[in-house]
Ligand SMILES: Nc1nc2c(ncn2[C@@H]2O[C@H](COP(=O)(O)OP(=O)(O)OP(=O)(O)O)[C@@H](O)[C@H]2O)c(=O)[nH]1
C-alpha cells in the first residue's frame with residue numbers, strides 16, 4: 001500500500017480537455033510534472049468532455065483505448081491529469097491491467113522524492129497518509145462488514161479497521177514529531193519578531209525562479225533547477241540591503257494548479273513564515289504562456305493559507321529571455337507595484353533592493 005513507483009518508470013498519460021482555453025499548456029505542464037517525478041512519458045491520450053467528468057474514462061470505449069496503448073507500449077503505469085475517485089482508480093486498474101495514478105498521487109509522490117528536511121519529510125508523509133485514508137474510507141466500504149482475519153488484526157477487526165488503526169497510529173506519531181519541530185520554529189520566529197526584523201517571503205508558481213532570486217539576493221547556494229518543485233522547505237537568511245536596512249528573507253515551496261488539499265494543509269506549517277511575512281515577493285515567469293493563470297493560482301493558495309492580506313510586490317522574472325529592460329512599475333499613487341528583472345543575470349536586482357527599502361519605509365510595523 002505504501003509502495004511508490006521507482007525512477008525509470010514509463011507511463012501512458014491521460015489528459016481530459018474540458019474546453020479550457022489553455023488545454024495545450026496545461027497538458028504540457030502535466031508532462032513536465034510527470035518528468036519531474038522521474039517518469040518517462042510514452043504516449044498521451046486525450047479526450048474531449050463538456051464538463052469535468054473523469055468517470056467517462058471508466059466507460060469501456062476510452063478504457064479500451066488506454067488498455068491498447070498500455071499493451072502497445074508495454075507500459076507499467078497510467079497517469080491521469082485529474083483527480084480520480086478511489087473507485088474509478090480501481091475500476092481502471094482492472095481494465096487497463098496496470099497501475100493507475102491520479103494527479104494528486106503524482107504530486108504527493110514528487111514531494112516525497114524531494115523532501116529534504118525532517119519537517120518536510122514528516123509533512124509529506126502525513127499528506128500521503130491522509131490521501132490513503134480517504135481512499136480507505138471511500139474505496140473499501142465493501143469490506144467493512146467482513147469480520148475476522150489473521151495476523152495484525154485485533155480480535156473481530158476487519159482489514160479496513162486494521163489499516164485505519166495502523167495509519168491512525170502513524171499519523172499520531174507524525175503529528176507529535178511535527179509539533180516538536182514546529183515549536184522550535186516558532187521559538188526562532190519569536191526571537192526574530194522581538195528583534196523587530198522586517199520579514200520578506202518569496203512566493204510564486206513552481207519553476208518561476210524563486211530560489212534563483214533568493215540566491216542572487218543572499219549569495220546563498222540553494223538548489224535551483226529546471227524542474228517542478230525543486231524547493232520544498234523554507235529557508236531563511238538575513239539580507240543586508242544597505243547600511244540602514246536589513247530584512248529576513250525566505251524562499252518557499254512553489255505552488256501549482258490543483259495542489260492537493262492535504263498537501264496545502266500539511267505545508268501550512270512550513271508556510272507559516274509566509275503567513276507572518278511583512279511583504280511577499282510574488283515571483284512570476286514573465287514569459288510563461290500560463291502566466292496570468294499561475295498568478296491567480298498562487299493567490300488562491302495564499303488565500304487558503306490566510307496570507308491574502310499581506311502586501312505583495314510582483315517580481316516579473318526572466319526578462320533576459322525576451323530582451324526586456326529591467327524596470328519598476330508604479331501604481332497611480334506612486335507605490336511600487338512590480339519590478340521586472342532577471343534573477344539569473346542579476347539585471348534589475350538593485351531596483352528590487354530599492355523597492356524593498358521603499359516597502360519597508362511604507363509598512364508600519366505593528367507591535368507584536
Ligand atoms: N533565463 C532565465 N532563467 C531563469 C531565471 N531565473 C531562474 N531561471 C531558471 O528557471 C529554472 C527554475 O528556477 P528555480 O530558481 O529553481 O525556480 P523555483 O521558483 O525556485 O522553483 P521551485 O523550487 O521548483 O518551485 C532554473 O532552470 C533557473 O535557472 C532568469 O532570470 N532567467
Ligand SMILES: [Mg+2]
Nearest residue numbers: 210211230231
Ligand atoms: Mg525553488
